[in-house]
Amino acid sequence: MPVPFALAAMFVACASSEQGDVPSTAPAETVDAAVVANLRDEGFHRSRVMEFAHVLTDLYGPRYANSPSYDGASRWARDTFEDFGLDAALEPWGEFGYAWENRYTSVHITAPQYQPVIGYAQPGTRSTNGSVAGPVGAVDLSAIRTRDDLNALRERIETSILLISPERVLVPNFSPQAVRLSDEELSGMVRLEIDPRNNPAQSADDDLTEPELTRRDIETFLEQQGVAVLVEVGSENVGPMDKGIVHVSGDGPLPLDEPVPMPRVVIAAEHYNRMMRLLTNETPVEMEIEVRNELSAEDPVDYNVIAELPGADLAHEVVMIGGHLDAEPAGTGATDNAAGCAIVIEAMRLLQAAGVEPRR
Secondary structure, three states, X not given: OOOOEOEEOOHHHHHHXXXXXXXXXXXXXXXXXXXXXXXXXXXHHOOOHHHHHHHHHHHHOOOOOOOHHHHHHHHHHHHHHHHOOOEEEEEEEEEOEOEEEEEEEEEEEEEXXXXXXXXXXXXXXOOOOOOEEEEEEEOOHHHOOOHHHHHOOOOOOOOOEEEOOOOOOOOOOOOOOOOOOOHHHHHHXXXXXXXXXXXXXXXXXXXXXXXXXXXXXXXXXXXXXXOOEEEEXXXXXXXXXXXXXXXXXXXXXEOOOOOOOOXXXXXXXXXXXXXXXXXXXXXXXXXXXXXXXXXXXXXXXXEEEEEEOOOOOOOOOOOEEOOOOOOOOOOOOHHHHHHHHHHHHHHHHHHXXXXXXXXX
């Protein structure tokens, strides 16, 4: 995933003075009280952080990597840094593949009773061929491991719309959604403890064998059986603040030399579970779905936004602050991570506006 901001600044160095008794081998540096006062005055009385958050979330909204909305947001960020008087540029991250953007999604239950459905196109998938309407079937694709499993589905698949997840269990939350951490807990969080037994070079998945079936194998089979669109319920129980949130995520880069996955939508648990209960009780269900996704191979390269505030006598040392500018397209990426990006932009603005001349 791109790391959209890598900014040379003294922001982190200033913040480190509040870490209490964390051991450090670096010599203490004198705090310039006048600079701190200027930063506080600018930040408290002329802050623009909410303006930056508004532009990223409300104006550009969904910012899937390498999408038109991401490109627009990255150009805006670069231009904003330049307006501050900083050196800024778009730097190639590497080849991402197709640029993907959803342009239209319409999902409805039409029988046994009509109900509009909350649903989103899964990032990186194709459009439907117009509107797809008709009976709904259900198969738990997570249980399909081998070609024998796949072949056993041949006589079970009779519909163009297929539900592919089990019912999603919604767990009630009776605990507070937010807690206040004690000083002791916060102090413990700033200490880095390295376990010598931990080998980060060895992945937990190293011993796993390759699956017999790929996603492409399964989707090719389903399309041969006449399936036109897949419907799933998204990730289960994504934390104490779950509350049935529709959790939609893509699978990363979309290589130009690989087939684009078939149409797929992720819908609200309440709507999905209702259909599963109806089908379990042998009540026919019908849906109507239309998805229009835009795929472009014009520029397969994704870009980071880089801005720099040059240092002085310690210019060979670099302090970096950053956040990721891209976001999953079912929302506007406010917490993940427009909030972090807006703070980074504001931090750089404050340093420039306060006339800070960092050593690094």
